[in-house]
Amino acid sequence: MREVQRPPWYANALILIVAAVMWYGFIQQIIFGIPFGAKPASDTGMWGLFLLFGICFPLFFLSLKLVTKTEKEGLVIRFFPFCSRVIPYQQIKSVQVQPYHPMSYGG
Structure with missing residues (x-):
């Protein structure tokens, strides 16, 4: 017998919302060249934030x-x-x- 439990849907939704904001900010600042936010990060900082919160963070939590x-x-x-x-x-x-x-x- 085998049972698999995953985090509740609302936890995954919150993680995906954070990732979506990071993807939006990344595309706006890096692709279109429009600074994202009132105090935008540098392009290098945006790359780091995108890799961490746009890719690694969601992949980790969605794999739990x-x-x-x-x-x-x-x-x-x-x-x-x-x-x-x-x-x-x-x-x-x-x-x-x-x-x-x-x-x-x-x-």
């Missing part, structure tokens, strides 16, 4: 997920892209069904 699998050796929990953990079945003392609300927990 929690994968839970049952394997022979035990329960495997992986928080991608960070860590993985195996909990042997012998260490699990009890199991219960727990209802939850996906809109409040994002899972």
